Structure formats: C-alpha cells, structure tokens
Amino acid sequence: MSSLEEPLCLDKQLPSTSTVDIGRFSSGACRPRADDMGCGNCWIERSCSTSISCSEDYKDYAGEAFIWKRQTREMPGSDSFGRCNSGKGKHMGKYGNSYDSRYFRHQPTHNMQSHDNYIKTTRSKFFSGMPKFVKIVEVGPRDGLQNEKGIVPTSIKVELIHRLVSAGVSAVEATSFVSPKWVPQLSDAKDVMEALKHVQGVRLPVLTPNLKGFEAAIAAGAKEVAIFASASESFSRSNINCSIEESLARYRAVALAAEKLSIPVRGYISCVVGCPEEGPIHPSKVAYVAKELHDMGCFEISLGDTIGVGTPGTIIPMLEAVIAAIPVDKLAVHFHETYGQSLPNILVSLQMGISIVDSSVAGLGGCPYAKGAAGNVATEDVVYMLHGLGIKTGVDLAKLLSAGEFICKHLGRPSGSKAAIALGRAVADASRI
Numbered sequence: 001m002s003s004l005e006e007p008l009c010l011d012k013q014l015p016s017t018s019t020v021d022i023g024r025f026s027s028g029a030c031r032p033r034a035d036d037m038g039c040g041n042c043w044i045e046r047s048c049s050t051s052i053s054c055s056e057d058y059k060d061y062a063g064e065a066f067i068w069k070r071q072t073r074e075m076p077g078s079d080s081f082g083r084c085n086s087g088k089g090k091h092m093g094k095y096g097n098s099y100d101s102r103y104f105r106h107q108p109t110h111n112m113q114s115h116d117n118y119i120k121t122t123r124s125k126f127f128s129g130m131p132k133f134v135k136i137v138e139v140g141p142r143d144g145l146q147n148e149k150g151i152v153p154t155s156i157k158v159e160l161i162h163r164l165v166s167a168g169v170s171a172v173e174a175t176s177f178v179s180p181k182w183v184p185q186l187s188d189a190k191d192v193m194e195a196l197k198h199v200q201g202v203r204l205p206v207l208t209p210n211l212k213g214f215e216a217a218i219a220a221g222a223k224e225v226a227i228f229a230s231a232s233e234s235f236s237r238s239n240i241n242c243s244i245e246e247s248l249a250r251y252r253a254v255a256l257a258a259e260k261l262s263i264p265v266r267g268y269i270s271c272v273v274g275c276p277e278e279g280p281i282h283p284s285k286v287a288y289v290a291k292e293l294h295d296m297g298c299f300e301i302s303l304g305d306t307i308g309v310g311t312p313g314t315i316i317p318m319l320e321a322v323i324a325a326i327p328v329d330k331l332a333v334h335f336h337e338t339y340g341q342s343l344p345n346i347l348v349s350l351q352m353g354i355s356i357v358d359s360s361v362a363g364l365g366g367c368p369y370a371k372g373a374a375g376n377v378a379t380e381d382v383v384y385m386l387h388g389l390g391i392k393t394g395v396d397l398a399k400l401l402s403a404g405e406f407i408c409k410h411l412g413r414p415s416g417s418k419a420a421i422a423l424g425r426a427v428a429d430a431s432r433i
Contacts, residue, residue, distance in 0.1 A: 133391065136169055136170070141161050141164075146186055148364075167403055203223075211250070266302065272310070300356065306336065308337055309338065319354070337416070378415070380404055
C-alpha cells in the first residue's frame with residue numbers, strides 16, 4: 001500500500017488511524033435536536049402512515065445501535081465517548097489503553113476497567129457490520145461527463161477509463177446508449193465501446209433505456225447493461241417520458257432479452273429519498289421498485305439520491321425498507337454532493353451492511369433533469385475515507401488522483417474532490433521543502 005492510500009497526517013505527531021483521536025466528536029454532534037434536523041427529520045415524520053413505519057423503525061434502530069448515547073449522559077465531565085474534557089495530556093482521547101493520567105490518577109481501579117470496557121463496547125457498536133471490502137463502481141465517464149456543457153472527445157473518455165482501470169477500479173460505467181437528441185454528450189457510445197473492446201479484467205456496464213438501446217449496446221460489444229427506474233412518478237415522466245409502471249414494463253423486456261444472451265443487468269433507482277418535483281419520497285415506494293427490478297433479474301441495484309437531499313436520518317429508514325424486500329448484498333448506494341452529505345450517508349450505509357458504492361472521479365456529474373443537483377460524491381474522497389476505516393477497495397489512490405487530475409485539466413477546472421485538493425496541496429508543499 002502506497003503512502004497515498006492511507007489518510008494523510010500533516011502533523012507526524014498526530015495519531016494514526018489505529019489510535020484515532022475521537023475527542024473532536026461531541027455528544028451534541030451525535031445527537032441532533034429535532035429542530036436542527038431540517039428535512040431529514042420532518043421527512044421521516046411525514047411519511048409513516050403505511051405499514052412501513054419509518055419513525056418507529058428509526059427509533060428501534062437508534063435504540064439498538066446507539067445505546068451508548070444514554071450511557072454518555074450518565075458520565076459527568078466527559079464527552080460522548082467518556083473522555084475527560086478538562087484534560088490536556090498528549091495521551092488523552094485515544095482508542096486502546098493510553099489515557100490521561102491526570103484524569104485517572106484519583107479514580108478507583110474498577111472505574112478504569114469499566115471505562116476501558118465501555119470504550120471497547122462503543123467501538124464495537126460503531127464498527128459492527130462494517131464490510132472488510134467495498135467495491136467501487138466508477139460512474140464518472142458516463143454519469144459524470146453526460147452533464148458537461150461541451151462535448152468531451154472520445155479519445156479523452158477512453159484515456160480516462162484506461163487510467164481508472166489502471167488504478168484498480170473493477171467496474172467502470174463506460175457510456176450510455178440513449179438518443180443523441182437527449183444526451184448529445186454520449187453520442188459517441190459506439191466509438192467508445194469499440195476502443196475498449198480489448199480491455200480485460202474490468203466490468204464496463206453501459207446504460208440502456210429501452211430494448212432499442214439494449215440491442216445497440218450488444219451490437220457495439222457491451223457485456224453488461226444497466227437500466228434505470230425512479231421511485232418518483234413525476235421524475236420518471238420528466239426523465240424517461242413514461243410512468244413508473246410503464247418503465248418497469250420496458251425493463252422486463254430488456255431483462256428478458258439480456259437473460260437469453262447471458263448478459264448481466266444492473267438496476268438503478270433515482271430519487272430514493274427526495275424528488276425535485278414531489279418532495280420527500282416514502283421508503284415503501286423505493287422498496288417496491290427495488291423488488292420489481294430484483295424479480296426481473298437485476299444482479300445489483302443502485303439506490304440513488306439524485307438531488308443529494310438525503311441525510312443519515314432519511315437514508316436509514318429508506319435502506320431498512322429496501323433491505324426488508326431484497327438481500328443487502330444486492331444493493332449499492334449512489335449519492336450526490338448537493339448538501340455535502342454523501343460521506344455521512346455512505347458511512348451509515350456501510351454500518352447497515354452495504355458493500356458497494358457508486359462514485360465519480362473528481363466529483364464529476366449532476367443530473368440534466370434535476371435542477372440544482374450537484375456532482376456525484378468524488379471517488380477520491382470515498383476511497384480516502386474507506387482506507388482510513390481500514391476497509392480495502394483494491395484501488396490505488398495515487399493512480400486515482402492522477403486520473404482525476406487528467407480529466408480536470410482537460411475540462412479546465414479544479415477537482416470536486418476535497419481529498420484530491422488537500423493531497424495535491426500537501427505534495428506541492430513538500431516539493432518546496
């Protein structure tokens with residue numbers, strides 16, 4: 001593992017990821033008040049009239065997974081992880097057995113043992129269910145570049161995909177076989193696939209909106225396709241010009257044709273927590289569409305927060321509803337950075353058993369049919385966080401940064417990845433020393 005594959009500590013005296021300083025996290029930050037939760041809170045409260053009771057399920061989840069919150073309130077003079085707030089010792093606030101001696105000097109031995117067990121229990125609760133490996137599905141060449149105002153040359157797209165494959169990304173969404181009238185940025189889909197026909201060891205799914213698109217994709221040499229439905233009726237009509245049920249009927253035809261040719265089909269669901277026209281989307285609607293896609297043969301289903309309004313408070317009940325309908329190992333998450341909530345949303349998704357994450361190099365993207373939707377979460381940021389959690393991805397972060405720098409130079413703008421910007425600045429500073 002290269003040095004860039006691990007979170008960067010600009011101060012060498014800072015603790016490593018094995019001894020994370022968690023004193024930064026206060027109990028207030030972990031326990032948002034109802035009046036501070038904004039849409040994340042009110043969406044749950046609005047949509048619980050059906051058999052899938054989001055607020056009750058969420059309370060059960062919070063009560064089971066975060067019992068330590070109640071324990072924290074009973075420990076005066078300490079933060080949410082039981083650390084003394086008044087201590088300033090250099091050993092304070094670390095996981096493990098190094099504690100501030102000034103705090104524990106006057107404490108009975110049994111209290112120290114109890115505190116040690118408490119820390120271990122808290123850490124176990126936080127990391128329980130986390131996968132050891134997360135598969136990254138890179139969507140930048142398709143979902144990212146389709147939102148560009150100008151047409152990116154085919155050679156640049158192909159070079160970007162080659163660089164992503166070289167970085168170790170095992171699945172790269174290459175292009176889309178949609179009408180050039182609707183998405184002119186991807187009108188070179190056939191040429192892209194021709195240039196990639198000899199690429200081995202990587203999945204290269206392409207988006208196909210209907211049977212005509214599927215046939216064109218197969219003729220161009222595609223070995224995997226993707227279909228996309230919506231949990232919002234309004235967005236379905238504005239995005240693909242048909243109702244949810246009509247779209248599912250289309251995709252059954254695609255799935256049947258794919259099955260005959262042994263072509264894997266990946267499913268996407270957009271607007272899984274909110275719609276630009278309808279507002280909040282009830283989790284039961286997402287579960288319904290996911291179940292339909294699963295039953296027609298989709299081997300993997302990506303849950304997309306298309307306009308980026310989700311928070312952990314809305315993502316958790318949505319995932320609970322979908323996981324109740326189909327196996328969790330069939331699910332991926334796909335977040336946009338409109339409100340900067342992608343990484344927190346990915347983190348809670350991991351805690352709930354998700355092990356597949358869609359992301360876009362340099363944070364490219366958006367949605368041409370969702371006004372105000374920001375780009376996808378940056379692959380660099382996702383990989384940086386996952387490596388910091390000790391989760392393997394198979395991705396070389398240094399090579400990934402190079403791929404992001406390549407496409408940003410062509411587009412003439414800075415990267416949308418905070419990790420890429422910070423790491424690039426650190427490398428520049430080091431070169432001047």
